[in-house]
Amino acid sequence: MTEPFDSDVVIIGAGPVGLFAVFQLGMLGLKAHVIDTLDQAGGQCAELYPEKPIFDIPGLPSVTGQGLVDNLLEQIRPFEPQFHFSQMVEQIIPLPDGRFRLTTDAGPSFNAKAVIIAAGGGSFQPKKPTYPGIDGYEGTSVFYAVRQRERFRGKKVLIVGGGDSALDWALNLQPIAERVTLMHRRDVFRAAPHSVAGMRALVASGDMDLALGQITTLHGDGRTLTGVTAQRGDLTTFHVEADMLLPFFGLIVKFGPVADWGLTLREHHIVVDTERFETSTPGIHAIGDINWYPGKLKLILSGFHESALAAQAIAARIRPGGVPKFEHSTSSSLLQEKLRALDRE
Numbered sequence: 126m127t128e129p130f131d132s133d134v135v136i137i138g139a140g141p142v143g144l145f146a147v148f149q150l151g152m153l154g155l156k157a158h159v160i161d162t163l164d165q166a167g168g169q170c171a172e173l174y175p176e177k178p179i180f181d182i183p184g185l186p187s188v189t190g191q192g193l194v195d196n197l198l199e200q201i202r203p204f205e206p207q208f209h210f211s212q213m214v215e216q217i218i219p220l221p222d223g224r225f226r227l228t229t230d231a232g233p234s235f236n237a238k239a240v241i242i243a244a245g246g247g248s249f250q251p252k253k254p255t256y257p258g259i260d261g262y263e264g265t266s267v268f269y270a271v272r273q274r275e276r277f278r279g280k281k282v283l284i285v286g287g288g289d290s291a292l293d294w295a296l297n298l299q300p301i302a303e304r305v306t307l308m309h310r311r312d313v314f315r316a317a318p319h320s321v322a323g324m325r326a327l328v329a330s331g332d333m334d335l336a337l338g339q340i341t342t343l344h345g346d347g348r349t350l351t352g353v354t355a356q357r358g359d360l361t362t363f364h365v366e367a368d369m370l371l372p373f374f375g376l377i378v379k380f381g382p383v384a385d386w387g388l389t390l391r392e393h394h395i396v397v398d399t400e401r402f403e404t405s406t407p408g409i410h411a412i413g414d415i416n417w418y419p420g421k422l423k424l425i426l427s428g429f430h431e432s433a434l435a436a437q438a439i440a441a442r443i444r445p446g447g448v449p450k451f452e453h454s455t456s457s458s459l460l461q462e463k464l465r466a467l468d469r470e
């Protein structure tokens with residue numbers, strides 16, 4: 126077993142609120158590791174509305190979901206957060222020395238003096254198709270996200286779906302795959318028009334296949350895929366050779382393991398106080414959309430406020446010298462030093 130990562134604080138969730146918590150902790154001299162099920166930062170802003178403008182972030186009259194995430198990532202860069210993507214926190218176990226051990230479904234574990242749960246509505250997970258036997262192929266021939274593009278080099282890749290992820294990855298893997306086939310149930314796509322045009326151009330030039338139908342059967346030895354049978358709208362069937370299958374059917378949000386962490390809950394939210402945003406377990410705080418307290422508003426700005434107070438409470442508990450003298454960011458010597466260090470890089 127690999128050694129656990131050691132951290133002052135582990136933040137569960139790299140949505141906007143989890144990201145800003147890195148800043149608030151950093152200002153108090155605390156280091157954070159950030160874990161998210163997704164393969165990128167941004168939570169709902171990046172996954173659900175990257176191009177929609179948000180109008181109620183103070184000081185930013187209009188910023189897109191992705192623009193806000195990019196700004197937050199830039200803002201927390203001086204504090205060097207360590208990100209661990211594509212893994213879901215499964216357990217939080219109190220240790221005898223007062224710390225917490227967190228484990229994820231990808232293997233790593235983390236020891237932390239305090240935990241911030243910024244898990245939004247729960248973890249984003251791919252919608253999985255129900256093709257018989259698909260579980261056995263997962264991780265070898267079937268993937269719900271592309272973590273390492275190189276893995277698909279020289280492969281016969283079958284991508285299923287009609288949205289942005291399906292089209293983006295069809296275009297992205299086409300240059301390195303032996304062959305890319307895009308399969309969708311009908312000849313109408315929900316993806317960005319330029320992606321659809323790019324796909325149609327490759328199909329017209331014979332460099333990509335487009336198949337209209339729905340998979341009924343997977344072929345292979347149960348772990349390694351060789352192809353699929355699919356059915357057209359008129360119920361005729363056809364075969365597609367494939368050694369990699371990427372179904373992109375969108376994401377669902379699952380409350381998931383949060384329910385098993387022994388915390389007081391109220392209708393799929395974690396109950397916290399309004400001073401420290403601490404849960405029923407001292408040392409574990411919950412901020413952003415996941416928490417509940419009287420008057421809670423699910424707004425990004427509420428989550429930002431909560432992160433500042435949770436960070437203060439954590440510093441008071443775990444920093445050897447307690448909370449440092451209150452400083453504005455304009456006069457924080459720690460922040461100035463870190464920004465100068467970044468400039469020198």
Ligand SMILES: Cc1cc2nc3c(=O)[nH]c(=O)nc-3n(C[C@H](O)[C@H](O)[C@H](O)COP(=O)(O)OP(=O)(O)OC[C@H]3O[C@@H](n4cnc5c(N)ncnc54)[C@H](O)[C@@H]3O)c2cc1C
Binds near residue numbers: 424
């Ligand atoms: C279409 C739309 C428009 C919106 N417009 C606005 C607006 O104009 N203004 C506004 O203030 N708000 C708006 N919101 C709401 C806003 O996006 C949310 O309030 C905000 O995203 C909450 O941030 P968060 O960091 O708490 O959670 P999220 O953004 O939900 O991020 C939580 C993250 O935690 C991860 N996670 C959960 N469980 C685990 C686990 N066990 N292990 C690892 N990772 C986990 C998830 O994968 C996710 O990435 C909008 C929402 C939507 C859907």
